[in-house]
Amino acid sequence: xxxxxxxxxxxxxxxxxxxxxxxxxxxxxxxxxxxxxxxxxxxxxxxxxxxxxxxxxxxxxxxxxxxxxxxxxxxxxxxxxxxxxxxxxxxxxxxxxxxxxxxxxxxxxxxxxxxxxxxxxxxxxxxxxxxxxxxxxxxxxxxxxxxxxxxxxxxxxxxxxxxxxxxxxxxxxxxxxxxxxxxxxxxxxxxxxxxxxxxxxxxxxxxxxxxxxxxxxxxxxxxxxxxxxxxxxxxxxxxxxxxxxxxxxxxxxxxxxxxxxxxxxxxxxxxxxxxxxxxxxxxxxxxxxxxxxxxxxxxxxxxxxxxxxxxxxxxxxxxxxxxxxxxxxxxxxxxxxxxxxxxxxxxxxxxxxxxxxxxxxxxxxxxxxxxxxxxxxxxxxxxxxxxxxxxxxxxxxxxxxxxxxxxxxxxxxxxxxxxxxxxxxxxxxxxxxxxxxxxxxxxxxxxxxxxxxxxxxxxxxxxxxxxxxxxxxxxxxxxxxxxxxxxxxxxxxxxxxxxxxxxxxxxxxxxxxxxxxxxxxxxxxxxxxxxxxxxxxxxxxxxxxxxxxxxxxxxxxxxxxxxxxxxxxxxxxxxxxxxxxxxxxxxxxxxxxxxxxxxxxxxxxxxxxxxxxxxxxxxxxxxxxxxxxxxxxxx
Amino acid sequence: xxxxxxxxxxxxxxxxxxxxxxxxxxxxxxxxxxxxxxxxxxxxxxxxxxxxxxxxxxxxxxxxxxxxxxxxxxxxxxxxxxxxxxxxxxxxxxxxxxxxxxxxxxxxxxxxxxxxxxxxxxxxxxxxxxxxxxxxxxxxxxxxxxxxxxxxxxxxxxxxxxxxxxxxxxxxxxxxxxxxxxxxxxxxxxxxxxxxxxxxxxxxxxxxxxxxxxxxxxxxxxxxxxxxxxxxxxxxxxxxxxxxxxxxxxxxxxxxxxxx
Numbered sequence: 020x021x022x023x024x025x026x027x028x029x030x031x032x033x034x035x036x037x038x039x040x041x042x043x044x045x046x047x048x049x050x051x052x053x054x055x056x057x058x059x060x061x062x063x064x065x066x067x068x069x070x071x072x073x074x075x076x077x078x079x080x081x082x083x084x085x086x087x088x089x090x091x092x093x094x095x096x097x098x099x100x101x102x103x104x105x106x107x108x109x110x111x112x113x114x115x116x117x118x119x120x121x122x123x124x125x126x127x128x129x130x131x132x133x134x135x136x137x138x139x140x141x142x143x144x145x146x147x148x149x150x151x152x153x154x155x156x157x158x159x160x161x162x163x164x165x166x167x168x169x170x171x172x173x174x175x176x177x178x179x180x181x182x183x184x185x186x187x188x189x190x191x192x193x194x195x196x197x198x199x200x201x202x203x204x205x206x207x208x209x210x211x212x213x214x215x216x217x218x219x220x221x222x223x224x225x226x227x228x229x230x231x232x233x234x235x236x237x238x239x240x241x242x243x244x245x246x247x248x249x250x251x252x253x254x255x256x257x258x259x260x261x262x263x264x265x266x267x268x269x270x271x272x273x274x275x276x277x278x279x280x281x282x283x284x285x286x287x288x289x290x291x292x293x294x295x296x297x298x299x300x301x302x303x304x305x306x307x308x309x310x311x312x313x314x315x316x317x318x319x320x321x322x323x324x325x326x327x328x329x330x331x332x333x334x335x336x337x338x339x340x341x342x343x344x345x346x347x348x349x350x351x352x353x354x355x356x357x358x359x360x361x362x363x364x365x366x367x368x369x370x371x372x373x374x375x376x377x378x379x380x381x382x383x384x385x386x387x388x389x390x391x392x393x394x395x396x397x398x399x400x401x402x403x404x405x406x407x408x409x410x411x412x413x414x415x416x417x418x419x420x421x422x423x424x425x426x427x428x429x430x431x432x433x434x435x436x437x438x439x440x441x442x443x444x445x446x447x448x449x450x451x452x453x454x455x456x457x458x459x460x461x462x463x464x465x466x467x468x469x470x471x472x473x474x475x476x477x478x479x480x481x482x483x484x485x486x487x488x489x490x491x492x493x494x495x496x497x498x499x500x501x502x503x504x505x506x507x508x509x510x511x512x513x514x515x516x517x518x519x520x521x522x523x524x525x526x527x528x529x530x531x532x533x534x535x536x537x538x539x540x541x542x543x544x545x546x547x548x549x550x551x552x553x554x555x556x557x558x559x560x561x562x563x564x565x566x567x568x569x570x571x572x573x574x575x576x577x578x579x580x581x582x583x584x585x586x587x588x589x590x591x592x593x594x595x596x597x598x599x600x601x602x603x604x605x606x607x608x609x610x611x612x613x614x615x616x617x618x619x620x621x622x623x624x625x626x627x628x629x630x631x632x633x634x635x636x637x638x639x640x641x642x643x644x645x646x647x648x649x650x651x652x653x654x
Numbered sequence: 655x656x657x658x659x660x661x662x663x664x665x666x667x668x669x670x671x672x673x674x675x676x677x678x679x680x681x682x683x684x685x686x687x688x689x690x691x692x693x694x695x696x697x698x699x700x701x702x703x704x705x706x707x708x709x710x711x712x713x714x715x716x717x718x719x720x721x722x723x724x725x726x727x728x729x730x731x732x733x734x735x736x737x738x739x740x741x742x743x744x745x746x747x748x749x750x751x752x753x754x755x756x757x758x759x760x761x762x763x764x765x766x767x768x769x770x771x772x773x774x775x776x777x778x779x780x781x782x783x784x785x786x787x788x789x790x791x792x793x794x795x796x797x798x799x800x801x802x803x804x805x806x807x808x809x810x811x812x813x814x815x816x817x818x819x820x821x822x823x824x825x826x827x828x829x830x831x832x833x834x835x836x837x838x839x840x841x842x843x844x845x846x847x848x849x850x851x852x853x854x855x856x857x858x859x860x861x862x863x864x865x866x867x868x869x870x871x872x873x874x875x876x877x878x879x880x881x882x883x884x885x886x887x888x889x890x891x892x893x894x895x896x897x898x899x900x901x902x903x904x905x906x907x908x909x910x911x912x913x914x
Contacts, residue, residue: 130906131906133829134829134830134906136829137805137827137829137830139785139788139805143903143904146901146904146905147904147905147906150904150905150906150907151906178656178657178658178659178660179657179658180657180658209657210656210663212663212666221658221659222657222658222659223658224657224658225657
């Protein structure tokens with residue numbers, strides 16, 4: 020539950036509010052529009068402005084409304100406190116007027132956007148926008164008072180102390196000027212103003228202290244006068260609500276010296292009149308300023324009067340003096356103790372809490388299947404507590420980490436406990452470890468290996484002949500399987516290629532290099548006899564040789580068969596030079612010549628063959644004019 | 655943790671910082687310079703806003719000064735009536751005021767008679783059909799344009815149903831229909847949002863009257879039962895005429911003056 024409201028954003032006043040939003044509209048929406056634009060665009064421009072402004076107002080108003088606490092959802096103590104401080108109805112009406120303004124602005128925004136849809140000119144649209152923003156600003160202008168009020172509430176709300184109504188609380192109450200604040204000051208660090216006049220404290224003050232490692236809060240309340248609650252002012256009502264709503268130990272302060280300006284009778288009367296508020300609370304009466312007057316100093320009549328207070332259900336009377344610090348801490352401790360016991364009692368009383376836990380627990384009790392007793396096995400010394408120091412402690416004792424070296428021998432598991440710390444001797448029975456090493460071990464191993472090799476050579480390990488036959492069969496099968504696997508892979512990759520090749524240009528078959536060897540290989544693969552065809556190829560080749568021997572073909576052929584085979588017109592580059600088997604100097608010369616030839620072109624930045632270009636993307640003569648029968652390719 | 659009025663508390667305990675007085679004095683002294691600088695330096699919209707605010711402040715100041723000066727002048731207003739009895743021949747001297755009032759009232763009445771047929775806005779701007787209507791295209795091929803849409807706010811009576819869409823020649827868009835008008839009672843000086851009953855006359859053309867177009871200068875009938883006006887006979891007045899004083903298509907609202 021929220022106990023403080025420090026983070027409520029600042030509530031702007033009406034002029035700031037409109038300035039912020041309209042400024043934002045100006046900054047965040049387009050600003051340039053001309054009468055020549057399409058009317059659609061003009062309308063859009065102004066609709067955006069109206070919508071944007073409306074949204075801005077709505078968003079901001081919603082933020083303010085949401086940030087304030089909803090008074091009905093609070094703890095009764097806070098609810099009543101806020102009611103006395105800020106007047107609940109006023110608070111609610113202010114927030115309601117804000118949210119009403121929100122709906123009104125939404126309506127204006129909607130209406131004017133609708134009207135803008137029918138705008139005919141830039142001027143008309145502009146006037147409509149102006150009217151819309153003006154009406155929104157007017158709605159905000161009317162919120163002057165609520166905004167001002169809420170800003171004040173925000174400032175005050177942020178400064179309220181955070182009082183937790185459910186925690187351990189000591190509540191200090193009593194007549195004005197009886198020393199309540201000075202008591203709070205002496206038991207906590209709270210910085211409370213202490214002055215020798217009534218109503219120094221005009222609001223609730225909270226201080227915190229620890230007792231038995233528990234956090235307590237002590238609340239100092241403004242003084243209460245003995246009068247009916249209807250006549251009480253806001254300051255007194257705060258203390259009344261604190262007494263009524265907080266689960267606490269109430270410490271009723273009294274001043275027997277009557278320095279506070281109120282008689283003992285009055286103070287006792289007040290106690291009796293606010294007694295109904297003490298139901299279900301621990302109460303104690305504290306007599307302050309005992310350095311001036313003690314209970315024992317009173318006359319019998321007054322003592323009787325005081326007794327009427329203590330006669331009530333175990334209200335104890337204690338004496339202390341804040342001025343001399345007498346008894347202050349003792350009484351604080353007594354109060355805390357009382358409060359703790361009361362709280363524990365209350366907790367025990369509330370069965371709901373136990374029931375809540377119990378219905379979550381399920382204890383299963385399985386039925387025994389036979390009469391055999393299956394007692395749990397427990398090690399004998401399981402219930403023995405660990406004795407002796409921990410190794411951590413030993414470490415600390417012996418100089419701490421880095422200095423202390425733990426004894427690992429302790430953990431050895433040996434037949435005899437006593438052996439643990441024995442030292443392994445260097446010599447045992449007159450022998451050392453070195454005595455067991457054989458110096459000729461290397462030579463022995465070499466002899467063994469030689470013998471093994473000789474046996475292999477003799478065929479000592481070879482199997483008999485019929486077995487040999489079988490192995491050759493197996494090998495054959497293996498070879499075939501290998502071939503099949505390989506072939507399978509090739510086919511797979513080929514079919515894969517085929518799929519990808521469908522997307523690419525295919526090298527025509529006549530341009531691929533085919534050789535006689537490959538052909539024969541292929542025939543072998545598909546299981547045909549290649550003898551005939553290879554004979555034909557040989558015959559053809561011998562004829563070809565004869566032909567190549569004649570005329571210019573012989574020269575070209577000598578230069579490189581590749582050109583003919585590829586069938587491309589060569590362009591001079593490094594790859595080609597290599598292709599043509601040019602010498603290094605020849606290649607350099609060719610390159611130089613090429614550069615010289617191309618120099619003019621490159622200098623001019625002229626188009627050349629290496630440019631990728633599209634001559635004309637839309638040839639006009641092909642795309643204009645009527646098409647008689649719908650054909651454009653014969654133009 | 656600081657709580658409640660901790661700032662005031664602190665000031666009470668430790669006082670303000672030592673140069674507080676001087677700082678506030680200087681800040682106040684600078685104020686005039688700041689205003690002067692703004693008055694000279696600001697340009698554009700900011701300058702306009704500044705000038706407006708400054709003008710209002712100055713006007714307020716002048717008024718206050720005038721009031722102070724007036725309070726200083728002694729013996730303003732009528733001289734106290736003397737305790738002595740006036741002679742008979744002087745008794746008449748006091749009367750001219752009442753005579754004048756009488757004559758002005760007669761004049762007023764005459765004027766009112768002439769005013770019976772006058773309206774607050776005697777002249778209006780002419781509105782062309784181009785401005786009033788927007789031609790809509792219709793037909794299967796969108797090649798017919800006999801449909802018209804009214805681009806001004808209109809009043810359509812309660813229970814109005816459109817003609818079949820195909821036949822409808824003039825469309826009054828529902829977004830532009832107005833049901834209420836902000837009517838000012840010129841004598842009482844109050845403005846109330848009243849429901850419109852009908853359009854009595856549109857000065858532009860009788861056709862617009864029939865169509866219920868609301869433009870500046872149009873006479874409308876409004877339901878004044880909220881105002882609680884009573885006739886001479888003691889009956890509650892229900893409908894009354896009012897004239898539109900603004901351009902509804904520019905403001906999005908209808909403002910009117912009651913004709914009394």
